[in-house]
Amino acid sequence: MNTLAEIEQAIESLLLQPPYGVDPQQRHSALLALFKQELAYACERNPRFRNYVEQWPVDFCEADKISDLPYLPVGVFKANPPLALVGADDVKRTLSSSATTGQVPSRVVLDAATARRMAKGVITIIRDFIGPARRPYLVIDTPENLAAQAELGARGAAIQALGSFATEVVSCLRSGHNGDSSVDLEKLLACAAKWKDADVLVYGFTYVIWTNLVQPLQRQGITLDVPNVRVLHSGGWKRLQQQAVTRDVFTRGVASIFGCSPDRVIDYYGMVENVGVIYPDCDHGNKHVPAFADVIVRDPLTLAPVNAGQRGLIQVCSVLPTSFPGFLLLTEDMATVIDYDGCPCGRRGISFRFAGRAPKAEVRGCGNLENSRYQQPQGVGVA
Amino acid sequence: MTELIQPIASPQEIAGAARQLREIARQDQIAPQTVLEVFDRWAAALGDRELHDVPGVTFLRLWLRRGNLEPVLLRELGPSPVNGAWREDGRARLRAFPLGVVGHWPAGNVEIQPVLSLTCALLGGNSCLVRVPSRLVQITRQVMEKLQEVDRSGSLTERIFLTSFDHSRMDLQEAMAQSVDGAMIWGGAEAVSQVRGLPFPHWARVVVFGPRLSAAAMDAETWGNKTDRPSWCRRIARDVWQFDQQACSSPQTLFLERGAGCDPAEFVEDLKQAFQEENRQHPRQQIEPALTSAISLARASWLLGDDKNRALFPASPDWTILLGTGMDIPNPTQGRTLSVLVVDDLVEVVSKFDGTLQTLGLGIKDARKEELLALTAGRNGVDRIVKLGRMHVFGSPWDGTELIRPMVRLVRHVPSED
Numbered sequence: 001m002n003t004l005a006e007i008e009q010a011i012e013s014l015l016l017q018p019p020y021g022v023d024p025q026q027r028h029s030a031l032l033a034l035f036k037q038e039l040a041y042a043c044e045r046n047p048r049f050r051n052y053v054e055q056w057p058v059d060f061c062e063a064d065k066i067s068d069l070p071y072l073p074v075g076v077f078k079a080n081p082p083l084a085l086v087g088a089d090d091v092k093r094t095l096s097s098s099a100t101t102g103q104v105p106s107r108v109v110l111d112a113a114t115a116r117r118m119a120k121g122v123i124t125i126i127r128d129f130i131g132p133a134r135r136p137y138l139v140i141d142t143p144e145n146l147a148a149q150a151e152l153g154a155r156g157a158a159i160q161a162l163g164s165f166a167t168e169v170v171s172c173l174r175s176g177h178n179g180d181s182s183v184d185l186e187k188l189l190a191c192a193a194k195w196k197d198a199d200v201l202v203y204g205f206t207y208v209i210w211t212n213l214v215q216p217l218q219r220q221g222i223t224l225d226v227p228n229v230r231v232l233h234s235g236g237w238k239r240l241q242q243q244a245v246t247r248d249v250f251t252r253g254v255a256s257i258f259g260c261s262p263d264r265v266i267d268y269y270g271m272v273e274n275v276g277v278i279y280p281d282c283d284h285g286n287k288h289v290p291a292f293a294d295v296i297v298r299d300p301l302t303l304a305p306v307n308a309g310q311r312g313l314i315q316v317c318s319v320l321p322t323s324f325p326g327f328l329l330l331t332e333d334m335a336t337v338i339d340y341d342g343c344p345c346g347r348r349g350i351s352f353r354f355a356g357r358a359p360k361a362e363v364r365g366c367g368n369l370e371n372s373r374y375q376q377p378q379g380v381g382v383a
Numbered sequence: 384m385t386e387l388i389q390p391i392a393s394p395q396e397i398a399g400a401a402r403q404l405r406e407i408a409r410q411d412q413i414a415p416q417t418v419l420e421v422f423d424r425w426a427a428a429l430g431d432r433e434l435h436d437v438p439g440v441t442f443l444r445l446w447l448r449r450g451n452l453e454p455v456l457l458r459e460l461g462p463s464p465v466n467g468a469w470r471e472d473g474r475a476r477l478r479a480f481p482l483g484v485v486g487h488w489p490a491g492n493v494e495i496q497p498v499l500s501l502t503c504a505l506l507g508g509n510s511c512l513v514r515v516p517s518r519l520v521q522i523t524r525q526v527m528e529k530l531q532e533v534d535r536s537g538s539l540t541e542r543i544f545l546t547s548f549d550h551s552r553m554d555l556q557e558a559m560a561q562s563v564d565g566a567m568i569w570g571g572a573e574a575v576s577q578v579r580g581l582p583f584p585h586w587a588r589v590v591v592f593g594p595r596l597s598a599a600a601m602d603a604e605t606w607g608n609k610t611d612r613p614s615w616c617r618r619i620a621r622d623v624w625q626f627d628q629q630a631c632s633s634p635q636t637l638f639l640e641r642g643a644g645c646d647p648a649e650f651v652e653d654l655k656q657a658f659q660e661e662n663r664q665h666p667r668q669q670i671e672p673a674l675t676s677a678i679s680l681a682r683a684s685w686l687l688g689d690d691k692n693r694a695l696f697p698a699s700p701d702w703t704i705l706l707g708t709g710m711d712i713p714n715p716t717q718g719r720t721l722s723v724l725v726v727d728d729l730v731e732v733v734s735k736f737d738g739t740l741q742t743l744g745l746g747i748k749d750a751r752k753e754e755l756l757a758l759t760a761g762r763n764g765v766d767r768i769v770k771l772g773r774m775h776v777f778g779s780p781w782d783g784t785e786l787i788r789p790m791v792r793l794v795r796h797v798p799s800e801d
Contacts (some may be wrong), residue, residue, distance in 0.1 A: 051689075051690040052687055073680040123738040157670050301670050301700075303675065359672070364591030366493070366629075367630050367715070371716070
């Protein structure tokens with residue numbers, strides 16, 4: 001039997017370690033053992049998940065590498081009801097991804113313990129990048145996304161995850177009648193005046209910051225003069241790429257609005273299915289993995305881990321969730337492995353750079369049907 | 384055909400090329416016999432060692448032979464047009480004439496499809512304006528170089544204009560459509576819908592091949608026979624591997640009719656061995672990351688969907704066998720992912736098919752049952768019913784349509800003097 005209590009104890013001890021200071025070999029051993037326990041626990045809780053694990057080409061009990069353990073593609077979390085390891089009564093919150101129009105969002109269920117660990121995980125990571133102090137928290141979003149809700153979108157989850165760093169929280173966008181949002185300039189300028197010399201935390205989705213803050217303020221020639229901000233942003237670059245806004249243009253644009261240096265603008269990669277783990281850029285532009293998680297970049301041709309310098313599909317691994325089987329997830333995103341250790345920033349373990357969503361298959365053959373009765377949505381409801 | 388595949392920058396260039404092609408088709412009529420002679424020489428030239436590894440060329444050599452194409456011509460056009468002559472039809476006479484310029488929009492997944500498509504139109508005496516998908520430019524050039532070598536008089540090559548441009552260039556797509564008298568369109572739903580919507584002249588004849596999907600079926604006497612089973616599994620593997628399962632004739636699902644004492648788990652073990660061997664002989668050289676994701680999702684969705692479902696697959700995305708029950712064809716994943724579904728009655732399964740199904744590959748011991756399956760399949764929209772292992776063998780008719788006749792006008796002449 002794999003008792004949940006044992007697993008939770010092991011997770012807690014990993015959360016207490018310095019997030020980026022553990023020797024990669026040591027970390028691998030600890031994670032491998034815990035992932036095996038979690039897989040066994042999930043198999044006991046969910047017969048369909050057990051079916052998947054049993055058909056996996058490698059017996060996970062015998063595996064000596066995390067990369068050999070059975071992983072799920074993130075697409076399975078588009079199922080309704082969401083794939084779960086707890087009963088409906090234990091679900092405290094459901095997180096959903098920010099699917100674009102026409103797409104089915106991913107949904108993951110959190111029980112109280114997983115939600116608590118999610119918060120701890122994010123705090124541990126962010127603390128390593130901005131320090132532990134509490135400070136004013138400016139949210140580049142509407143007040144609706146600040147409210148605690150049972151069903152929470154990716155934006156709301158990201159905003160709330162940083163709440164522990166806040167002495168006060170102000171959201172500086174307001175919703176219009178037609179669903180659009182715009183900057184509440186009066187409120188924003190008041191905050192800027194009040195927080196002028198203070199350390200300030202700012203968070204927003206990348207495209208929201210650009211379209212609802214930077215562009216309007218640039219058009220009006222307004223700067224905020226809050227040089228001690230830390231601007232965190234996430235949510236991906238797809239929409240900005242469509243507007244030909246590069247990472248550099250974005251960073252410089254944000255820095256000029258706040259009157260801070262560009263290194264105070266930090267992009268991070270994350271997804272709701274990988275609860276409690278985010279991947280901020282270090283000063284060298286690389287992403288790192290905390291002690292309670294791992295990242296494997298797999299060659300799309302073989303699904304084997306790539307060598308340093310190579311690109312592949314990202315697999316995210318996290319020991320934090322116990323309410324859904326989100327330990328080992330193959331994403332549809334691409335990354336390049338910079339190195340497996342030795343980033344000049346001092347953070348141990350793999351360093352990688354995000355390389356966008358895997359492009360849609362280009363070859364559309366004569367066997368490619370759309371809108372037929374054979375094209376049913378994929379995904380399965382596993383209660 | 385000086386530069387084999389011409390870069391095109393403007394609609395005017397396409398219109399100019401089409402004008403020239405139409406003049407040639409009208410003024411220099413070419414008899415099918417002449418076309419067959421050049422094709423025969425072309426088939427021989429394609430046997431050169433440097434083309435051995437070009438996908439599809441082995442089949443193309445067989446296709447181009449007179450012994451293969453003459454019966455097709457005879458069946459579709461009758462004996463007289465083959466000789467380029469009028470044939471009597473009561474008091475009237477009939478003779479086949481080309482439409483003029485036939486535009487070809489081949490799919491990007493079948494390496495020799497641009498060439499196969501244009502051969503059909505050439506046999507009808509037409510000129511050809513071909514948009515070669517970017518992925519196939521190199522292969523098409525290699526194959527067409529051999530035609531250039533053997534067609535010393537240029538009688539065929541002067542009738543061919545090959546070009547390649549991005550599919551999103553709607554101005555060029557529209558110019559091409561406006562310039563043709565007939566069109567042969569091949570491909571998936573997205574591509575076909577786009578090309579069908581182009582402004583063709585009202586007289587243009589448009590023939591669409593695809594998008595379709597295909598399935599396979601075996602009775603218990605066949606799949607349960609342990610002696611013959613490895614051979615059948617090799618045939619299935621061959622059909623799955625070709626075109627990376629992206630062709631309209633690729634089997635996506637195999638239905639096994641339940642039989643006493645026959646264990647589907649044993650069958651899929653044999654199938655696994657056949658897939659492993661086929662993969663050893665024909666490993667993938669590359670894959671789109673999105674397809675790898677789709678394969679991973681298909682495996683997981685299948686096994687999470689029902690804890691009685693089974694699956695066999697390696698750690699890589701090389702191949703996948705999904706075993707379960709049910710009469711509905713699951714969402715096709717392609718990429719060598721075969722669903723194997725155990726059913727009580729194949730006829731009941733086939734009676735649920737519709738026009739989406741192009742080919743039904745069969746392994747059936749009982750001839751009477753096969754007869755009934757063929758009849759049921761035909762009634763329910765299936766256009767090809769073939770033995771397993773031969774699902775991709777291209778021939779006329781295809782998708783229920785003749786290949787040469789649609790691009791030919793049959794002209795009726797009633798003499799004015801009795």
